[in-house]
Amino acid sequence: MNSSITRQGGGAPREAVRVRRATARDAKRLTRLVRTSRAYEGQYAAMVAGYLVGPDYIETHQVFAAVDPATERLLGFYSLVLSPPELDLMFVADDAQGLGIGRLLVDHLRGEAERAGLTGVRIVSHPPAEGFYRSVGARRTGTLEAKPPAVMWDRPELLLPIG
Numbered sequence: 001m002n003s004s005i006t007r008q009g010g011g012a013p014r015e016a017v018r019v020r021r022a023t024a025r026d027a028k029r030l031t032r033l034v035r036t037s038r039a040y041e042g043q044y045a046a047m048v049a050g051y052l053v054g055p056d057y058i059e060t061h062q063v064f065a066a067v068d069p070a071t072e073r074l075l076g077f078y079s080l081v082l083s084p085p086e087l088d089l090m091f092v093a094d095d096a097q098g099l100g101i102g103r104l105l106v107d108h109l110r111g112e113a114e115r116a117g118l119t120g121v122r123i124v125s126h127p128p129a130e131g132f133y134r135s136v137g138a139r140r141t142g143t144l145e146a147k148p149p150a151v152m153w154d155r156p157e158l159l160l161p162i163g
Contacts, residue, residue: 030053
């Protein structure tokens with residue numbers, strides 16, 4: 001399934017941003033998006049410092065990328081695990097935040113989850129992203145406690161209803 005939104009700038013509509021299945025060729029760009037995310041600066045930096053979204057991960061998981069068709073620039077991506085249902089990763093490029101890319105990705109995720117017969121998707125959120133997930137309909141179900149040295153902070157656990 002391809003989803004899209006029309007981006008506007010300078011008054012004229014631009015070609016629609018589209019969501020497509022990520023390929024192994026996207027691995028370096030996905031990794032760069034994760035490692036350079038301003039959401040993971042400061043105390044959160046260690047979490048993504050050596051993170052790798054490799055070709056094998058992309059080929060074996062449900063990974064989808066939001067791409068600007070005019071430039072082929074990667075604007076964001078997500079990874080959906082089907083069993084048990086969980087949003088594994090979601091990132092939007094820093095300079096693309098506030099343009100509806102995150103909502104586009106969540107809408108696409110809902111479609112993929114519904115086609116897979118899922119009724120809900122678990123989200124273990126980066127603490128600063130909880131507000132975004134709640135704004136798209138996820139509801140908080142609990143808190144995952146920190147597990148040093150891998151994760152040094154508690155994380156909100158949410159459920160995104162499907163259907």
